[in-house]
Amino acid sequence: MKELVYIYKIMMRHYGYLLVGLFFMLGFAIFSGASITIAVPFFDYVFPKVEVESLYHTWPEFYDAIKQVTASFSETASITSFINIDNLRPLLSEYREIMEHTDSMLLLKLIAVSIFILIFIKNIFYYMNRLMFANLNGKTIQDIRDIIFQKYMTQSLSFFSERRLGDSLVRMVNDVEVVSRLFIKSMFNALRNLILILVYIRIAMFLNFRLFMISLIILPLTTYIITAIGKKIKKYSQRIQGKFSDIYSRVEEVLTNIKIVKAFGREEEQINTVKILNRKFFLFWRKSEIYHSFGVPISEMNGTLMGVIILLVGGREVISSASGFSFGQFGAFLLAVFSMLHPIKEITKTYNEFKKAKVSLNRISEVIDHKPDLTEADDAVTKNSFDDKIVYDDVYFSYKPPQNVLSSINVTINKGEKVALVGSSGSGKTTMSNLLLRLYDTTKGDITIDNISIRKIKIRDLRSLFGVVTQESLLFSDTIAANIRFGSSERMCDENIVRACKIAYADEFIERLPSQYDYYLHSKGATLSGGQKQRLCIARAIVADPPILILDEATSSLDSEAEKKVQKAIEQATKKRTVMIIAHRISTVLSADKIIVLDEGKIVGMGNHQELLMSCPKYKVLYDLQFNV
Numbered sequence: 001m002k003e004l005v006y007i008y009k010i011m012m013r014h015y016g017y018l019l020v021g022l023f024f025m026l027g028f029a030i031f032s033g034a035s036i037t038i039a040v041p042f043f044d045y046v047f048p049k050v051e052v053e054s055l056y057h058t059w060p061e062f063y064d065a066i067k068q069v070t071a072s073f074s075e076t077a078s079i080t081s082f083i084n085i086d087n088l089r090p091l092l093s094e095y096r097e098i099m100e101h102t103d104s105m106l107l108l109k110l111i112a113v114s115i116f117i118l119i120f121i122k123n124i125f126y127y128m129n130r131l132m133f134a135n136l137n138g139k140t141i142q143d144i145r146d147i148i149f150q151k152y153m154t155q156s157l158s159f160f161s162e163r164r165l166g167d168s169l170v171r172m173v174n175d176v177e178v179v180s181r182l183f184i185k186s187m188f189n190a191l192r193n194l195i196l197i198l199v200y201i202r203i204a205m206f207l208n209f210r211l212f213m214i215s216l217i218i219l220p221l222t223t224y225i226i227t228a229i230g231k232k233i234k235k236y237s238q239r240i241q242g243k244f245s246d247i248y249s250r251v252e253e254v255l256t257n258i259k260i261v262k263a264f265g266r267e268e269e270q271i272n273t274v275k276i277l278n279r280k281f282f283l284f285w286r287k288s289e290i291y292h293s294f295g296v297p298i299s300e301m302n303g304t305l306m307g308v309i310i311l312l313v314g315g316r317e318v319i320s321s322a323s324g325f326s327f328g329q330f331g332a333f334l335l336a337v338f339s340m341l342h343p344i345k346e347i348t349k350t351y352n353e354f355k356k357a358k359v360s361l362n363r364i365s366e367v368i369d370h371k372p373d374l375t376e377a378d379d380a381v382t383k384n385s386f387d388d389k390i391v392y393d394d395v396y397f398s399y400k401p402p403q404n405v406l407s408s409i410n411v412t413i414n415k416g417e418k419v420a421l422v423g424s425s426g427s428g429k430t431t432m433s434n435l436l437l438r439l440y441d442t443t444k445g446d447i448t449i450d451n452i453s454i455r456k457i458k459i460r461d462l463r464s465l466f467g468v469v470t471q472e473s474l475l476f477s478d479t480i481a482a483n484i485r486f487g488s489s490e491r492m493c494d495e496n497i498v499r500a501c502k503i504a505y506a507d508e509f510i511e512r513l514p515s516q517y518d519y520y521l522h523s524k525g526a527t528l529s530g531g532q533k534q535r536l537c538i539a540r541a542i543v544a545d546p547p548i549l550i551l552d553e554a555t556s557s558l559d560s561e562a563e564k565k566v567q568k569a570i571e572q573a574t575k576k577r578t579v580m581i582i583a584h585r586i587s588t589v590l591s592a593d594k595i596i597v598l599d600e601g602k603i604v605g606m607g608n609h610q611e612l613l614m615s616c617p618k619y620k621v622l623y624d625l626q627f628n629v
Contacts, residue, residue, distance in 0.1 A: 004361060006368070007183060010147070011140045021132030024125045025192050031122035033199035036339060038115055039332040055101040062102055062110070069094040133188045141180040148172045148367050156373040157439045158399065171367055175360035182350070182357035190350040193343035200343075204336040207329050211314050212337075216306075250274055310337055374441060380458045386465055386547040386578065388450045389414045390436065395445035397431060405431050406601045409445070413578065413594075415547075420581040420589035422622060423598035429582045432598075433550050436580070438462055464489060467541030469570075471553035473533035475525040480510060481517040483525075483536060488544035496543055504539040504569040506532070534566050542573045549574055552582045586623050595619070 012018070056062040073091045099107060149172060160168070204212045251274060310333070318330045395409040406428045413419050421429040434440055436447060438454050447454050454462055467487065475483050484500060485492045497517060501507045509532050513519040525533050541549060551570060567588070583589050590609050597605035597612060597619045605616030612619040 004183065006365070007140075007144070007179065007361070010143050011136065011184060013143065014136050014139045017132045017136040017139070021129055021136060021188070024129035024132060025188070025195060028122055028125040028129055028192065029195040029199045031118055031125060032196055032339070033203050033336075035115060035118040035122060036200070036203060036335045037332055038111055038118070039328060039335050053101065054103045056098065057103045057106060059106070059110075062098070062106065065098045066095065069098065129192065133185065136188075137180055137185045140184055141176060144176050144180065144364070145172055148176065148364065151367050151370065151372075154372045154374075155370070156441075157434065158373055159370070168367075171363050175363045178357050178360040179364055182353045183361065186350045186353055186357075190347050193346045193350075196343045197340050197347075200336040200340045204333055207333045207336070208314070208317070211310065211317070211333065214309060214313055250277060307334075307338060310334065374438060374459070376459050377456055379456070381452065381456055383449070383452065383457045383461045384464070386415060386449060390548075390578075391448045391451075392432070392435075393446050393448065395435065395447060396443045397428075397435060397440065398443045401443070404443070404601055406435075409603060411596060411603070411606070413580070415578055416576075417593045418574065418579040418581065418591070420583060420592035420595045421598060422583055422586065422589060422595060422619070424622075425584075427598040428601040429598055430552055433468075433552060433580055433582060437466060437468070437550070460489065464544065465546055465548050467544070467546040467549045469534070469537050469541045469549070469551050473525070473530060473537050475521055475533060475536060477521060479515075479518050479520055480513075480536065483521065484540045484543050487540035487542070490544065492543055497539075500539040500543040501536075503542060503572050504535045505572070506535040506539050506569070509535075531566055535569050538566070538569050538573050546577075548578045548580070550580045550582070553584065586626050597622075 056065055069091070073094070152168065152172075201212070314330050314333060318327050390411075390413040392409045392411040395406060396404055397406040398404045409432065411419075421432060423429055431440075435442055436454070438459060441455070449457065449462075449465070476486065481494070481497055484497045487500075488496075494517070498507065501510055501517075509528075510516055510519070521528070525536070528536075551574075581589055581592060589595055593608065595605075595607065595609060595612055596603055597616050599618050604618050605612050607615065613623060
């Protein structure tokens with residue numbers, strides 16, 4: 001219930017659409033009920049059982065009679081008399097008296113015109129109601145998706161490492177769609193149907209209270225059956241959404257790594273895996289649909305049984321002249337009761353769909369209610385420059401306690417230094433840079449910049465101090481200019497973009513492209529070489545002129561020729577900056593001011609190249625593996 005209340009709070013941001021929509025919904029229900037009551041004069045007075053003298057032969061005569069009776073009633077009645085339908089019985093009796101003495105042909109014409117006008121107005125109200133609620137539904141979907149994406153953006157990397165990408169996409173796209181369609185759109189459809197039912201019930205009770213109460217005797221049995229079906233539907237809906245996420249995640253992984261799949265000839269294996277997931281999805285979906293399909297037939301049989309009872313009991317009263325229940329009233333009563341059947345079926349369907357949507361609502365709420373692992377301190381300070389040094393002070397870090405990835409890290413990086421982190425895979429090199437960027441928080445110890453804890457610096461300001469180039473050349477499906485602008489939180493002019501590309505030696509190939517800087521990178525730059533993409537990444541990292549540059553295996557995935565070009569770009573980009581270089585290849589860090597050697601999360605050596613060759617066995621092994629093979 002708490003989750004649903006939150007969704008409706010979001011919806012209430014657009015309460016204007018809600019209020020106007022409810023007004024038109026009420027009008028639609030009232031005019032729907034009014035159109036049914038036309039049956040009474042149609043059957044009783046257009047086709048009377050007994051001929052009665054006609055006193056009103058023209059429209060003016062009929063109108064004057066109605067006007068006179070209405071004015072007389074208004075003089076003695078209060079406003080509440082017009083609200084309570086039971087208080088209108090004397091007025092309606094007067095109307096019946098006038099219609100009894102109205103020419104049948106005139107009355108038929110009046111009824112025909114009235115039916116057209118009522119249906120026309122009813123449909124205007126229906127259209128406006130749907131239009132208002134469509135806007136309300138659409139804007140609520142927009143807000144929920146914005147909130148979920150914002151939640152994703154505020155989570156730490158650990159949040160995404162523990163979850164499949166496909167599942168996160170399903171929650172934001174499919175689950176939001178299910179919730180909005182069923183808890184918002186279907187809820188208002190159910191509300192409209194409920195108001196219609198209440199209007200029809202009031203008409204039926206007004207016409208014959210006893211007959212209406214008799215028709216309700218089978219309602220409890222139907223309610224019990226539908227509730228039991230709803231529980232089954234909810235159970236299978238949970239399984240369906242789980243399997244849907246499995247399929248989405250698997251397909252996303254396979255398509256992302258399609259080159260590996262084809263290279264190892266595993267297409268058939270992946271096809272069979274997805275077939276198995278798809279089969280399980282189908283089985284759960286089929287069981288859900290089987291139970292879901294029971295709802296409408298049960299509701300239909302309920303309505304049919306109710307109709308049979310009404311026909312037998314009500315028909316007997318009409319035949320008996322002593323009952324005072326006319327054929328026209330019986331006709332209107334039947335229309336009112338049978339008009340309830342479709343709204344009741346729709347509400348039954350909506351109830352079952354709500355059970356399905358509850359699963360999606362829970363999945364959305366898990367994201368919305370998830371508290372970010374990284375939070376900004378209330379007293380966080382603004383910092384836009386790097387003036388002195390970075391210090392790792394006895395830092396420990398663990399992804400899953402108690403196993404530490406980093407232990408007792410004590411490092412000082414002075415402004416202007418080029419510091420390299422080397423070591424075997426999994427030794428903690430990238431983790432050190434991730435902690436500095438505060439993509440994770442330290443488990444123990446602290447990291448400071450200019451003697452200020454990075455936990456005390458505004459996150460946006462902290463990350464603006466860094467330019468980052470990763471091993472994988474990650475680009476967006478957008479123009480080259482837009483990809484480079486991504487490196488700055490400020491709006492970058494074209495001159496800054498061109499300058500960054502020249503420093504990164506990316507202008508050499510950009511100027512040969514058809515649209516140059518407006519060239520669109522389809523499929524994340526698949527048409528560019530690895531070296532070209534990496535030079536764009538370097539341009540992106542330096543476009544905002546950050547004081548600190550982090551190069552995380554920036555050349556390890558490139559061939560020798562491409563590496564030479566990228567290395568040239570790196571040398572140009574790192575001038576007059578503090579640089580942290582993460583590398584496997586010792587050749588790329590020989591000129592570093594300080595080299596830090598990591599092994600199993602601990603620092604086992606620190607110094608320049610010559611010092612480490614003499615003092616650090618681990619570094620000597622790494623060097624020999626590359627140069628003395």
